[in-house]
Amino acid sequence: MRLLIFVCLFPIVVSAAPRVTDRPTPTAGDVYEYESPYSDFPCERWTIVALDQNGMLVAECGSFRIYSSVEGDYNPVRMSDTEGNDVWSFSPYFPGIKFPLQVGAYWRGDYEGVGADAGMHWYGDVSCGVDAFEEVTVPAGTFEAYRISCTDALQSYPGRQPMGDMHSTSWYAPEVEAIVKVRNREDPRLNRELVAAERN
Secondary structure (H helix, E strand, C coil): CCCCCCCCCCCCCCCCCCCEECCCCCCCCCCEEECCCCCCCCCCCCEEEEEEEEEEEEECCCCCEEEECCCCEEEEEEEEEECCCEEEEEEECCCCCCCCCCCCCCCEEEEEEEEECCEEEEEEEEEEEEEEEEEEEECCEEEEEEEEEEEEEEEEECCEEEEEEEEEEEEEECCCCEEEEECCCHHHHEEEEEEECCCC
């Protein structure tokens, strides 16, 4: 259940938020490098290689590709290996962010998840809210970012029995048009921080 589709270690300063932040405009060749010290996933440097391939934005790292829904605000749909086999997938996508962003925004979305690498299959009901616009410091620098809190109510497949909740907090920085930090309360392997961004 590795998601790209994210408790702060540094002081946070609450800033004046822009009224609204629209969906980003990625460019082929943009690179985002993340540090995830707790993860057992072997890739950190992701390059956008296609902007709209059958409705997907495609990012590549080593032998892996992540496909994100263009219509679904670039939320992740699946990750595949070099042979095209899915490592994990979400249907229709994992609803971790929704544009336009503004403080007080709220959204909810259902999905079906499959983690082929871990032999997992589940349903999720995600609810998220934008709590604040604040400074956050990561290896790539200090950014003003939206703090987004999400709860994912997990259910078993196929019986839809409750499996517990996953709680995550992510910070989206308009300056780099990316999530720069993720913290997951239940599974620190999903934590990550932006190390570098190279924009075209």
